Structures are given as structure tokens and as C-alpha cells.
Amino acid sequence: MATQTPARRTSTFNNPPDYSFASHRFHKTLRNSSKQPIVLVACGSFSPVTYLHLRMFEMAKDYVRQNTDFEIVGGYLSPVSDKYKKPGLLNAHHRVHMCSLAAEQTSSWLMIDSWEAFQNYQRTAVVLDHFDYEINTVLGGVHTQEGEHRNVRIMLLAGSDLISTMSEPGVWSHTDLDHILGRYGTFIIERAGSGMDQATDSLARWRNNIYLIPQLIQNDVSSTKVRLFLRRGLSVRYLLPAAVVDYIEENNLYLDDGPGPEKEKGKEKDGAAGKRDVDAGSSKKSMQS
Numbered sequence: 001m002a003t004q005t006p007a008r009r010t011s012t013f014n015n016p017p018d019y020s021f022a023s024h025r026f027h028k029t030l031r032n033s034s035k036q037p038i039v040l041v042a043c044g045s046f047s048p049v050t051y052l053h054l055r056m057f058e059m060a061k062d063y064v065r066q067n068t069d070f071e072i073v074g075g076y077l078s079p080v081s082d083k084y085k086k087p088g089l090l091n092a093h094h095r096v097h098m099c100s101l102a103a104e105q106t107s108s109w110l111m112i113d114s115w116e117a118f119q120n121y122q123r124t125a126v127v128l129d130h131f132d133y134e135i136n137t138v139l140g141g142v143h144t145q146e147g148e149h150r151n152v153r154i155m156l157l158a159g160s161d162l163i164s165t166m167s168e169p170g171v172w173s174h175t176d177l178d179h180i181l182g183r184y185g186t187f188i189i190e191r192a193g194s195g196m197d198q199a200t201d202s203l204a205r206w207r208n209n210i211y212l213i214p215q216l217i218q219n220d221v222s223s224t225k226v227r228l229f230l231r232r233g234l235s236v237r238y239l240l241p242a243a244v245v246d247y248i249e250e251n252n253l254y255l256d257d258g259p260g261p262e263k264e265k266g267k268e269k270d271g272a273a274g275k276r277d278v279d280a281g282s283s284k285k286s287m288q289s
């Protein structure tokens with residue numbers, strides 16, 4: 001069997017103009033020194049952000065407290081670059097602004113990172129390396145109450161539809177999967193229409209770093225459905241934070257059909273859900289040292 005070369009961690013990063021890493025809600029001190037500090041990172045379009053995106057973090061928080069020896073010291077939404085070119089992907093300025101409104105007005109611990117949003121498309125493996133760098137190298141990790149230094153483990157938070165794209169040929173590189181699931185790890189939130197087993201079957205070799213979180217209250221709100229409602233002039237209130245609904249209305253967002261037909265996630269059966277026509281030269285531009 002051929003041996004895989006482990007992915008090297010990206011160590012140099014290009015920041016967008018005027019970029020600064022949000023850390024105002026990052027916990028510098030570990031509450032329980034017997035726990036391993038982790039930061040949750042959710043990557044996605046967030047076009048627009050919904051209550052389900054925010055609830056993923058609350059579900060993970062409950063799961064972590066009840067089932068693991070981790071302690072969450074931060075949670076971030078990382079909206080994808082405009083260059084991802086997914087149907088319905090609104091301009092990054094609007095998406096980042098809506099995520100910020102949602103986090104600031106509904107949560108006491110979530111933050112937004114605009115690093116990937118305001119530049120060329122960045123692969124998720126590189127995004128996680130960027131978080132690792134900002135949190136462990138720039139911020140210096142965390143300390144226990146006794147003053148002992150601890151490195152923070154970065155972990156991907158994702159719905160089962162996103163994880164199932166990891167088994168589809170040609171969407172993710174094997175080296176990146178090994179980097180994301182081998183080095184970092186993931187919490188997977190069950191999503192209606194996208195089975196957990198199907199999502200993880202071919203990822204068994206990394207099973208020790210994969211945590212499956214069932215949805216005890218089924219809710220299949222998606223950004224696609226929200227956009228569809230808005231185009232039809234239907235109310236989306238109580239599906240997303242009120243401040244986000246107000247922002248959408250004030251700026252007349254999502255009224256156009258946009259290019260190409262939209263497919264709903266979770267219900268997708270014909271494969272290649274995560275494969276995107278990313279702008280040439282941006283997605284595969286390696287930043288690895």
C-alpha cells in the first residue's frame with residue numbers, strides 16, 4: 001500500500017487589507033485545567049446566516065460538555081470567499097455583516113473571522129491552519145488558572161451534508177482530508193436528508209477525531225430555502241435573527257433569481273454537492289511552505 005505524505009502546515013498567510021483577527025470573546029484562561037482547550041470553526045457560505053448555523057455551535061457546546069474532555073475557548077464562523085462562486089452566494093461584505101449582526105446580537109461567545117471572505121478562495125485545510133496560527137502563535141494559546149501554557153486544538157464544525165462531500169471523488173484532496181481530520185478533527189451535526197453513516201463511512205481511518213452529534217430537534221432550515229422565500233416575497237422572520245431579517249429588508253437583498261438553478265442541500269442525491277467552479281488559479285494556489 002502506498003504511503004501518504006502528511007500535509008505540512010501552512011505557515012505564511014496573506015491577510016486581506018485592514019484585516020484583524022477577532023478575539024474579544026476568546027477565553028484566554030482555561031476554566032478546568034484537566035480539559036483540552038478547543039476552538040470551533042464553521043466554514044460555509046452563510047448566505048444568509050440562519051438560526052441553524054448558530055444552533056450548530058450550541059449543540060456542539062452541549063455535546064462537548066457531556067461527552068468529551070474538551071473545553072471550548074472560542075467559536076468562529078468563517079464565511080467563504082466570493083470566488084467560491086456558489087449559486088446564491090451574496091457579496092462577502094453583506095455575508096460577513098449579517099454574520100456579525102447575528103453573533104453580536106444573539107450570542108455571548110461566537111465571533112466572525114473575515115480572513116477567507118475577503119480574499120481569493122482558500123481551502124478549508126488552509127483556513128484551519130490560519131486559525132491555528134492566529135490562536136496559538138499570535139495570541140499565544142491559553143493558560144490554566146495556575147498559569148500553565150496550553151496549545152488550543154482547532155476543530156471543524158460542520159453539517160453532515162458537508163462531511164458527506166468528503167467521500168465524493170474530486171471534491172477534497174486526500175492530503176487535505178488527512179490534514180483536516182488527522183491533525184485537527186471535526187464535530188458533525190446531523191442534517192435532515194443527509195445520513196450520518198453515509199457521511200462518515202469512508203472516513204473511518206480518522207474516526208478517533210470525528211464526533212457525531214445527533215439533532216434531537218429536527219430542523220431543516222437552509223439558506224437556500226430562506227433565499228427562495230425572499231424571492232417569493234414570503235416572510236423569513238424567526239428563521240434568522242431579527243437584526244439579519246431587518247438588514248436583508250433594508251438592503252433589498254436576495255430579490256433576484258441569481259445565476260443558475262439552486263439545489264437544496266441534504267436532499268441532494270446526485271453527488272458532487274461540494275464541487276464548485278472556483279475562480280481559476282485561486283483554489284489550488286498552494287500556500288504551504
Ligand SMILES: Nc1ncnc2c1ncn2[C@@H]1O[C@H](COP(=O)(O)OP(=O)(O)OP(=O)(O)O)[C@@H](O)[C@H]1O
Nearest residue numbers: 044045046052158159162191220221222223224265
Ligand atoms: N439545517 C442544518 N442542519 C445541520 N447543519 C447545517 C444546517 N444548515 C447548515 N448547516 C451546516 O452549516 C455549514 C454552513 O453551510 P452553508 O452556509 O452552506 O449553509 P446552507 O444552509 O447549507 O447553505 P445553502 O442552502 O446556501 O447551501 C455547513 O457545514 C452545513 O452543513
Ligand SMILES: O=C(O)c1ccc[n+]([C@@H]2O[C@H](COP(=O)([O-])O)[C@@H](O)[C@H]2O)c1
Nearest residue numbers: 043044045080123124125162171172274
Ligand atoms: O477545502 C476543500 O477542498 C473544500 C471542498 C469543498 C468545500 N469546502 C468548504 O466547505 C464549505 C461549504 O461548502 P458548501 O459548498 O457545502 O456550501 C465552504 O467553506 C468551502 O470552502 C472546502
